[in-house]
Amino acid sequence: MLTKLGVLGSAMAFALTTTTPVFAGTAEVIHWWTTGGEAAALKILVEAYEKTGNTWKDNPVAGGEAARMVARTRILGGDPPTSMQWQVGAPLMALAEEGQLNDIDAAAKDWDKLLPKVIADNAKFEGKYVTAPMSIHGHNWLWGNQAVLDDVGIAMPKTWDELIASADKIRAKGYIPLALGGQSWQEIFVFESILIDVGGRDFLTKVTYDLDDAALRSPEMLKAFQTFAKVRDLVDPGSPSRDWNITGGMLISGKAAYMIMGDWLKGEFVAANKVPGKDIACEVFPAGGKTLVFGTDAFAMTAVKDPAAREAQLALATTIMDPVVQKEFSLRKGSIPPRLDVDKTGFDACAQIAMGEAAEGHLFLVPDNVTDATGIGALVDQMTTFLHSNMTPEEGMTAMADAVAATR
Template sequence: MKVRAIMGALCAAGLMCGAAAAQAAEQVEVLHWWTSGGESKAIGVLKDDLQKQGYVWKDFAVAGGAGAAAMTALKTQVIAGNAPSAAQIKGPLIQDWASQGVLVNIDSAATDWKKELPPEIDKIMHADGHYVAAPFSVHRVNWLYINKAALDKAGGKVPTTWAEFFTVADKMKAAGIQPIAMGGQPWQDLTLWEDVVLSQGADFYKKALVDLDQKTLTSPQMAQVFDTVRKIQGYFDSGRTGRDWNLATAMVINGKAGMQFMGDWAKGEFANAGKKSGSDYICAAVPGTEKAYTFNVDSFVFFQQKGQSAATPGQLALAKTIMSPGFQEQFSLYKGSIPVRLGVSMAKFDDCAKKSYADEQAAIKAGGYVPSLAHGMAQADATAGAISDVVTKFMNSQEDTKTAVEALAKAAKTK
């Protein structure tokens, strides 16, 4: 009681309880959609790091792999004048929010970021010449995960072409193994489809999904993409409708299925289950995409808070923590990604992550480093959504390839 009385007197005298006490009391509300095992463990690192600095973490987690539900919740909060301190957003959507005048710049926390980030990523974090977002990590989307025991049982080899892939799938099927684990949500359909687009070459991918070139979108190669996707579907199980991505990953982890097309966040699920790359599972580039890399970068953007025109101490602390080498390393070790910050040691990472890093650097130099359409990096929501609708309709109906190609070209004109 005496201690409290003394502290109270000092506060009244203005000798204590200044900036440090105000800082310690600041609540930082964070909206995100990292709710699966590996993901929640990764976000827990950030929560712990921020709380050690004296801030109060208020978790605003909204389940849903692609973040659609989270974005709906965010819009509701912003419209109501109750925006979170930070929210998980990426790609062109960052600039969309900035154009509405609801973000704060975090330049004072980003003094060295320009030299610490790949140029393709650095520019995405800006709006009107200022940093408004902090990137967490880089995910490679074009991965194929293979249960090693299933591959060995089937007597197959890691496929590098579609012909080899279908041979392996047939062998697994003959051995009584479900060849492909697939979820049943639009973003998962689009992930697989863009993988097949990428297998036609990085230049083809960029012309089709970044430039939205009509000639490319209606080409025989694009028709081949839809034909290949249709053939891949023949190896799905009948229970995929509505299935979350991590449940499909669990099928591969448990040996109920042989392979899964999914970004490297799936690796966090393998790690969380105690599985090791090389001995328990294999991560390989999707057939035909070895020299290319579709990137997906998660970021937090920072919203104006009530009565504040600039970033709060808690927001700046959050941004600095996200980009610190120690956090970048630990977060990616749990998440299955690789650090977005350049120069972070890869010594503690597994073979899959080391391959991801090596392939990323090679793809950047070779011009094969491309933004993922399925994961919000390549196009604005309206265009990406229209293309997603075309792909999902094709994959959930008996629609013919010609009709799908025509619908794709039309969808690409959506603004």
């Protein structure tokens, strides 16, 4: 039995010593990890958790919105799950302000030292942790099919100007320059990297966090729209509405040279026997922007009163933050651990880059988790409307600024 525990042994020991479960509880957890790679990662967490003597009751709901809808309806119905996948930051605070979350400080004594400040700050309500971060995913990654790049005779671009300049050469060789799935949640990664490109981290902050009217109508913004307009010509006609994984297939199979997508795309490389960082080059884009836009997989703890359920929550929080669980989980999901002190061996080259960026404080929490959802939503709507229209950059910029202004 002990040998079976393998790498998870320390997880169990850690959990046992810190929480000493008096009651063996059951944690019913709502999450949206329903596919193969996600489930493999989730199993690491579930197995480690069940070794603490608690029971995991799985409640998967495909699709983040649907899962959040279910969670919210359950809370309104007076039957909250023990824990649920929920983003950090503003969405979490909205729940906490309604008194719908429990704090887990009893299990989080040293988390301030273990987590990057941006995550710690956004996982706390009134100074107390209300969620446990499982892993983080970077968004503004540029991926390049190395074989295609070699064939064209170019290196990975560092800036948007370089990327656009290389497009003609790529097309001349019969490749599609940029694989893009034309759905707004995918397109926003491209747009954000352009914002970093034209004005750096400060500009990205002003536009996407502050929704600053002056920034939204600035010369930098016009430049961003001019670049974004060129994206229309970088993609193939099949782009609109295409799923991200089918789009990823175009990069992997060498139909397209580049793709901008979050690092979960690595799961597709591995499935196709491609090595991230070697067969598929990776780069936080634009290079030198000192900004890795990221989102968090975290489990919020609902306001359950039952002592056994409380214990189950604390044990879950402890398990999630266990360094071995964090490592094994991220290895399978293609993410990186939020804990900065996790052993880095075994991670691929791209994950190493991401962990380096995190250590240097370049993390930038995804605007969805910071900004008023209606405001950033209006921005996203206008971004995607612009891309799928013939609007000029000037028109696009004005329409976006006006739409955002109307939400105030």
